[in-house]
Amino acid sequence: MVGAAAAGAQPAATEAATGAGAGAGADRVTVAVAAGGPGQGRIDWRALADRAPDLVLTLGDLISPPSAGGRDDPVAAVAQAYDRLGRTRDFRRLVAQVPMLAMWGGREYGAADLGRALPFRAEAKRLFLDFHAHLPDDTLRARPGLFYAATLGAPGRRVQILMLDTQWFRDPWAVAADGRVAADPGAERRLLGDLQWAWLDRRLAEPAQVRLLVSTLPVLPRDLAGARWAAMPAARLRLAHSLRASGAQGVVLVSAGPGFGAFYGHDGALGYPLVEMMIGPMRQASDHRATDPRARAENTAPGAPPAGPLRRSPALTGAQLGLVTVDWPAGQVTLTLDPLDGDGAEPVRRTLSLADLSVGR
Numbered sequence: 001m002v003g004a005a006a007a008g009a010q011p012a013a014t015e016a017a018t019g020a021g022a023g024a025g026a027d028r029v030t031v032a033v034a035a036g037g038p039g040q041g042r043i044d045w046r047a048l049a050d051r052a053p054d055l056v057l058t059l060g061d062l063i064s065p066p067s068a069g070g071r072d073d074p075v076a077a078v079a080q081a082y083d084r085l086g087r088t089r090d091f092r093r094l095v096a097q098v099p100m101l102a103m104w105g106g107r108e109y110g111a112a113d114l115g116r117a118l119p120f121r122a123e124a125k126r127l128f129l130d131f132h133a134h135l136p137d138d139t140l141r142a143r144p145g146l147f148y149a150a151t152l153g154a155p156g157r158r159v160q161i162l163m164l165d166t167q168w169f170r171d172p173w174a175v176a177a178d179g180r181v182a183a184d185p186g187a188e189r190r191l192l193g194d195l196q197w198a199w200l201d202r203r204l205a206e207p208a209q210v211r212l213l214v215s216t217l218p219v220l221p222r223d224l225a226g227a228r229w230a231a232m233p234a235a236r237l238r239l240a241h242s243l244r245a246s247g248a249q250g251v252v253l254v255s256a257g258p259g260f261g262a263f264y265g266h267d268g269a270l271g272y273p274l275v276e277m278m279i280g281p282m283r284q285a286s287d288h289r290a291t292d293p294r295a296r297a298e299n300t301a302p303g304a305p306p307a308g309p310l311r312r313s314p315a316l317t318g319a320q321l322g323l324v325t326v327d328w329p330a331g332q333v334t335l336t337l338d339p340l341d342g343d344g345a346e347p348v349r350r351t352l353s354l355a356d357l358s359v360g361r
Contacts, residue, residue, distance in 0.1 A: 034058050059279070062085060126141075171190045200242060252276075305317070335352070
């Protein structure tokens, strides 16, 4: 039944949003981040639970892709996919044990490329909220979009989580002749929408020592194929201006990557270094993605990961998840790309000093 799997996490997630739940008063707080990714492979929910995080963030594409017949009734196909996920034993155990915050990807939305032009987006939103009934913002059903915020911890040790919705308000992607997402420099192109931009500005003015700005699309990279902020450069520039103008400290970008994970950085973006942890999928892409034109609009980049000028680490391929660990006594935030394949790959880490994540430091 849709919603049954997530219902057990409701009290803990609500407490986390008010600062009274997971991580409150603790010297260390760990947030696990997972993106389903393309393909049809199984997601190892048990591995996620084994990390014993205080909170789980999911960045979409958790449900299985619809069958060919699902194109005739896409809403029913999405509902059936939720039902399959809700009957997955390890997923049910995870949400019963750990608070979870979720954002939709292209599969949950119903189409990866249409954005606000999707004709059944209201139905897709209803299905998402029915399934993820534990989300902390009780205004989500009454207003457009799915953006929302949560906090962990008490004043002085507060982690703010800003979940951006890159589906509801976005103009459809410009598409190149080969079917891939193309960059569109038009200043009028919308990604977040005015309502969400205003909300983001207000939230950035709230007190917090660490802010996880969470996007289902890569933000800093300019050299990736597939859906990305750089495909709408005016929106990407506006985000940089909003972050800089707010004077907000402790901003760390967290995003879902196109088939691999890596760290990106922009040293002068905010008056302090801006770091992005781009997380690869928990499931790996299947071979059909190289030839299926319907898949090309999704956030995927077949082939070797590009080493662009803003990349600050080796790329991690294979199934993986992200970990954000805040160590308050040490004054550090450790970001980890944690491999799950068991093939001997080493985790990729980046440790940031809280003292360095503020303007003028």
